[in-house]
Amino acid sequence: MVSPYVRRQRLATVLRTLREERGLMADELAKRIHYSRTKISRLENAYGRPDVGDVVKILDVLEIPDEQYLSIVRLASAASAKGWWDRYGDTMGARQRLYVDIESGATTIREYNQSAMPGVLQTPDFIGALINLTKAEGPLDFNPKKMTDARLQRMESLFRPGGPTYEVVVDEVVIRRLTVPPEIMKAQLRHVIKTLDNEPQLTLRVLPLRAQLVGTLLPRATFTLYTFPAAEDPPMAVVDTITADLVYTEPREVERYTRRYDYLSQAALSPDDSKRLLIEAAQEPSD
Structure with missing residues (x-):
């Protein structure tokens, strides 16, 4: 089994990097998807099990290319898995x-x-x-x-x-x-x-x-x-x-x-x- 905790760490790094590459602050991203700044922070710091739906919304707002999109959704799914x-x-x-x-x-x-x-x-x-x-x-x-x-x-x-x-x-x-x-x-x-x-x-x-x-x-x-x-x-x-x-x-x-x-x-x-x-x-x- 792949460790969900380790996958959450990787997912957090990926999401934070994608946001920064697009020049967005966490507050701005939160406003665009009508989430709190705290929720974005938790995802980007691997606090707790992520909601795949939340990750999908972020990817949509960041306009992630199709070739990256599916792999990140799979990563989010693995990060949210239960042991x-x-x-x-x-x-x-x-x-x-x-x-x-x-x-x-x-x-x-x-x-x-x-x-x-x-x-x-x-x-x-x-x-x-x-x-x-x-x-x-x-x-x-x-x-x-x-x-x-x-x-x-x-x-x-x-x-x-x-x-x-x-x-x-x-x-x-x-x-x-x-x-x-x-x-x-x-x-x-x-x-x-x-x-x-x-x-x-x-x-x-x-x-x-x-x-x-x-x-x-x-x-x-x-x-x-x-x-x-x-x-x-x-x-x-x-x-x-x-x-x-x-x-x-x-x-x-x-x-x-x-x-x-x-x-x-x-x-x-x-x-x-x-x-x-x-x-x-x-x-x-x-x-």
Whole structure:
């Protein structure tokens, strides 16, 4: 499946470029089609699912040639498509919904996680333990059961035949600094080991506590890099902050995170040594 989110990004760029090429301000375009300036802004900034009818009106006003017209309408249709995650709405968590949308159309996924086990690798018990920690910070903005169900379906979707390759660098702090009951953590590690054995698309490296980073600083946040099959869809970096996920498609910004990931991957243990570390951690006494 093509990611609707990624298509919305491309559609936004196309619409904004066509308007600017014709020397129109957003306010003027809005007046010509009797829409609000806000509606034009939302379309040109990829906020929300677009209405294909709105896009058609804009194309008519801009007098787009027939050879472009149909391809843009198809792009708008793809941008407005729904995925399996839409039936959950934001009950699965708005942030998880963003990630699963982007993943759905990716060719490669590379992630650095400095504080938690990657969501797509979590077991139900581990998810439950994290939910209990989240409750201590205040009211939840998602439905725990639906979030858990969606995360399990997300794992199934990610590791589907023909799905993206998934590389992840996990900081050893994630394994050593227990934030969940020890037995749940051990079961989580055993699950990751089993997944590594069963899913050839998955590669995991552990960044050891004593790793020597050369040529870069330790990133301040978890981040994920994506590439997509269509040349028109640029690589993307998504940075996980405490309050929001920041999406970057500007080449210079994406390159910064790509370089960071390359340095981290080089400093991390090999996949085989990382797996051995996970096995040892899963076998250590709980005390």
